[in-house]
Amino acid sequence: MNKEKGPHKEATCKVCFEIIFWYRWVLINRYVNDCLFHCKLTHRICFSLWTPAHVQSEDSVLLFVIAWTITEIIRYSFYTFSLLNHLPYLIKWARYTLFIVLYPMGVSGELLTIYAALPFVRQAGLYSISLPNKYNFSFDYYAFLILIMISYIPIFPQLYFHMIHQRRKILSYTEEHKKFE
Secondary structure (H helix, E strand, O other): OOOOOOHHHHHHHHHHHHHHHHHHHHHHHHHHHHHHHHHHHHHHHHHHHHOOHHHHOOHHHHHHHHHHHHHHHHHHHHHHHHHOOOOOHHHHHHHHHOHHHHHHHHHHHHHHHHHHHHHHHHHHOOOOEOOOOOOOOOEOHHHHHHHHHHHHHHHHHHHHHHHHHHHHHHHHHHHHHHHHO
16 A cells, blocks of 8 residues: 655645635635625615605616616516526627616615715714613614715625626627527
8 A cells, every 4th residue: 555645645735725715715705795785785775765755856866776677677587588498689688788887877876875865864863873772782874874885895896897707708608609500
């Protein structure tokens, strides 16, 4: 029996460790991004439903509602037709092209709406919990909204450029295969 010792065994362990570490990092990164996305989506829905009345009449609300409505109609049409194994090219093209305009439009509408609500939220102390209370917990919704606005700086470009990469990959793949058909 020849047992491997020395640099080969050490290199193998090192490679295995790197693969496991990288795999865990990918899973953690994916989990964090998914959590952030769902938190933002939940906040988006709640904020639109329970914003102060004077903010609901802002043009920015209409901007993000239209953008996200069109986006979701396209997205769920894409998913439905994909599940049925009958995806029209127009739906695929719309899914990977219209976001170029709709995502910035929706994000701009959200940010403008939050910005318009900030003075009222601060003045009224809306959804804020101050100390002392029986839970020894405080929450400042005004600061939370500012953090949400700041979070768009690193998160939005990441999502936007991911979609651009996906667009190149999916639509160029389709164009290449159409040539051979």
